[in-house]
Amino acid sequence: xxxxxxxxxxxxxxxxxxxxxxxxxxxxxxxxxxxxxxxxxxxxxxxxxxxxxxxxxxxxxxxxxxxxxxxxxxxxxxxxxxxxxxxxxxxxxxxxxxxxxxxxxxxxxxxxxxxxxxxxxxxxxxxxxxxxxxxxxxxxxxxxxxxxxxxxxxxxxxxxxxxxxxxxxxxxxxxxxxxxxxxxxxxxxxxxxxxxxxxxxxxxxxxxxxxxxxxxxxxxxxxxxxxxxxxxxxxxxxxxxxxxxxxxxxxxxxxxxxxxxxxxxxxxxxxxxxxxxxxxxxxxxxxxxxxxxxxxxxxxxxxxxxxxxxxxxxxxxxxxxxxxxxxxxxxxxxxxxxxxxxxxxxxxxxxxxxxxxx
Amino acid sequence: xxxxxxxxxxxxxxxxxxxxxxxxxxxxxxxxxxxxxxxxxxxxxxxxxxxxxxxxxxxxxxxxxxxxxxxxxxxxxxxxxxxxxxxxxxxxxxxxxxxxxxxxxxxxxxxxxxxxxxxxxxxxxxxxxxxxxxxxxxxxxxxxxxxxxxxxxxxxxxxxxxxxxxxxxxxxxxxxxxxxxxxxxxxxxxxxxxxxxxxxxxxxxxxxxxxxxxxxxxxxxxxxxxxxxxxxxxxxxxxxxxxxxxxxxxxxxxxxxxxxxxxxxxxxxxxx
Ligand SMILES: Nc1ncnc2c1ncn2[C@@H]1O[C@H](COP(=O)(O)OP(=O)(O)O)[C@@H](O)[C@H]1O
Ligand SMILES: [Mg+2]
Numbered sequence: 311x312x313x314x315x316x317x318x319x320x321x322x323x324x325x326x327x328x329x330x331x332x333x334x335x336x337x338x339x340x341x342x343x344x345x346x347x348x349x350x351x352x353x354x355x356x357x358x359x360x361x362x363x364x365x366x367x368x369x370x371x372x373x374x375x376x377x378x379x380x381x382x383x384x385x386x387x388x389x390x391x392x393x394x395x396x397x398x399x400x401x402x403x404x405x406x407x408x409x410x411x412x413x414x415x416x417x418x419x420x421x422x423x424x425x426x427x428x429x430x431x432x433x434x435x436x437x438x439x440x441x442x443x444x445x446x447x448x449x450x451x452x453x454x455x456x457x458x459x460x461x462x463x464x465x466x467x468x469x470x471x472x473x474x475x476x477x478x479x480x481x482x483x484x485x486x487x488x489x490x491x492x493x494x495x496x497x498x499x500x501x502x503x504x505x506x507x508x509x510x511x512x513x514x515x516x517x518x519x520x521x522x523x524x525x526x527x528x529x530x531x532x533x534x535x536x537x538x539x540x541x542x543x544x545x546x547x548x549x550x551x552x553x554x555x556x557x558x559x560x561x562x563x564x565x566x567x568x569x570x571x572x573x574x575x576x577x578x579x580x581x582x583x584x585x586x587x588x589x590x591x592x593x594x595x596x597x598x599x600x601x602x603x604x605x606x607x608x609x610x611x612x613x614x615x616x617x618x619x620x621x622x623x624x625x626x627x628x629x630x631x632x633x634x635x636x637x638x639x640x641x642x643x644x645x646x647x648x649x650x651x652x653x654x655x656x657x658x659x660x661x662x663x664x665x666x667x668x
Numbered sequence: 669x670x671x672x673x674x675x676x677x678x679x680x681x682x683x684x685x686x687x688x689x690x691x692x693x694x695x696x697x698x699x700x701x702x703x704x705x706x707x708x709x710x711x712x713x714x715x716x717x718x719x720x721x722x723x724x725x726x727x728x729x730x731x732x733x734x735x736x737x738x739x740x741x742x743x744x745x746x747x748x749x750x751x752x753x754x755x756x757x758x759x760x761x762x763x764x765x766x767x768x769x770x771x772x773x774x775x776x777x778x779x780x781x782x783x784x785x786x787x788x789x790x791x792x793x794x795x796x797x798x799x800x801x802x803x804x805x806x807x808x809x810x811x812x813x814x815x816x817x818x819x820x821x822x823x824x825x826x827x828x829x830x831x832x833x834x835x836x837x838x839x840x841x842x843x844x845x846x847x848x849x850x851x852x853x854x855x856x857x858x859x860x861x862x863x864x865x866x867x868x869x870x871x872x873x874x875x876x877x878x879x880x881x882x883x884x885x886x887x888x889x890x891x892x893x894x895x896x897x898x899x900x901x902x903x904x905x906x907x908x909x910x911x912x913x914x915x916x917x918x919x920x921x922x923x924x925x926x927x928x929x930x931x932x933x934x935x936x937x938x939x940x
Contacts, residue, residue: 364836364840384836385843385844386842390840391837393836393837393840397831397834399837399852401852401856410843410851411842413851414841415842459840462841462842
């Protein structure tokens with residue numbers, strides 16, 4: 311579990327003079343479920359294709375275990391891919407699609423049959439052997455693609471937005487199922503998605519990318535609770551991100567109000583980004599806090615209410631999530647516990663427009 | 669329904685004028701004698717001409733096979749080239765087709781003749797002369813040269829539609845180039861191959877221009893026989909029509925066999 315099975319060292323790729331991956335370094339642990347997460351066009355697919363051997367990096371090294379595999383062609387790598395659009399062979403039925411890799415290895419018919427049966431069972435498609443792939447639903451085609459890739463007994467499975475074309479309910483089912491398959495087989499999954507909820511619910515490790523640069527690597531809990539910069543904070547779930555000034559260790563000012571926080575190590579009066587999760591804001595009577603605003607809208611979201619609050623002097627409205635609804639038009643006070651105030655170095659990009667792509 | 673028949677009626681008129689009536693006339697000539705009385709004698713003369721028919725079928729088949737062997741790799745390379753290169757190759761392929769068919773074939777005469785281009789060149793290095801013109805080989809060469817594009821184009825158009833991701837999927841599953849060709853490209857290009865075979869075989873079997881120009885009248889094909897029966901010194905429309913009919917039936921049968929082969933593959937995939 312602790313050995314690295316894939317390592318990318320200083321990988322750079324440019325297309326038509328545009329830098330797509332910029333000196334990317336990434337270690338993937340054997341047996342882990344690692345997700346590459348980022349807005350569309352940030353270089354996730356390109357990273358996956360480099361691992362799979364379908365794209366050569368301009369510079370940098372790819373390691374499989376301790377072996378450098380830059381020059382190993384795709385068909386000789388001990389990993390398999392579930393492609394974004396499934397890429398099932400239209401001239402072959404389900405059985406033959408799954409058997410494809412084993413036929414090339416010239417395995418015996420009985421061995422192939424046993425493996426195909428096992429794979430069909432794994433993806434719950436027993437009895438579909440003779441079906442043409444064009445007669446299957448999107449979800450079923452996806453399962454065939456997974457079974458086909460796994461039938462080769464890969465050490466690493468690469469999945470490129472495998473659930474992107476499925477509807478919400480099916481996606482959620484497949485998320486659970488993929489996770490189950492991964493833990494049952496104990497192999498490494500490298501999963502690409504732009505859906506942060508999917509990444510949070512499935513992964514052991516999340517790699518957040520933007521513009522070909524890794525923003526943060528960590529467990530879902532780390533990424534969610536301790537985002538390293540405003541981009542990560544904003545991309546992983548909704549956040550309130552405001553300008554602040556660090557007066558001293560554990561002393562931050564934003565919205566013309568001083569707050570106690572737990573962050574240290576910033577320069578005196580350094581300008582920072584302050585990130586506060588909507589669910590971490592506590593609504594209090596307006597007299598009890600210097601941070602006040604007017605509720606502009608209230609929406610019931612099932613478990614909680616989502617409210618937008620207009621804070622004087624702020625460009626964007628604040629988002630609050632709470633189990634208690636407030637009246638629209640009411641002026642409220644807001645407080646935040648010190649440990650829920652996240653202070654970050656200023657992110658120079660524009661995350662609103664970066665995330666727009668996703 | 670009404671709309672359908674409205675649209676269909678010009679088509680039906682077209683079919684009537686250009687298909688039904690000519691076909692009816694051929695049948696009428698084939699089954700009557702000079703006086704207009706019904707007879708099977710015309711059809712029975714096929715025994716006399718069987719040798720020409722057999723030659724036509726064999727040479728047509730050889731030419732078709734050669735076109736397939738030569739055309740398939742070209743279609744494959746074309747379909748995998750960059751878009752710009754595909755356009756250029758297509759252009760180069762079609763360029764000779766814009767020249768007159770007779771002229772194109774005639775030029776081969778001057779190349780293959782006993783004192784033609786090839787023998788002159790070979791003579792310079794002390795070889796030959798070889799007898800090439802007026803042989804079956806020359807006729808087959810003419811067929812291949814003239815009809816090769818009709819093999820390449822349908823195969824290319826099917827191959828070009830094979831999505832790049834299928835090549836990647838095959839590689840991902842361990843297939844090298846050869847295995848990808850064998851297990852993905854070939855089965856998926858089969859419909860194009862069938863169309864190509866039909867499009868080369870039919871004109872090859874019934875040609876008479878190529879055999880006259882490159883066969884020198886010594887290697888008559890069934891097309892030459894039929895042509896002479898219509899425009900020769902002693903015309904006999906009735907026998908000519910009968911031979912045309914027999915040739916047509918034979919072509920229809922071979923196409924039906926091809927079609928069956930194609931469908932068989934389809935259901936074969938379904939059944940497995
Ligand atoms: N073969 C290619 N040629 C030119 N540009 C490409 C190619 N592949 C990807 N790109 C560009 O690289 C960027 C990153 O692409 P990709 O890795 O597919 O992003 P993601 O999967 O994160 O959406 C995009 O701007 C895309 O347009
Ligand atoms: Mg992508």
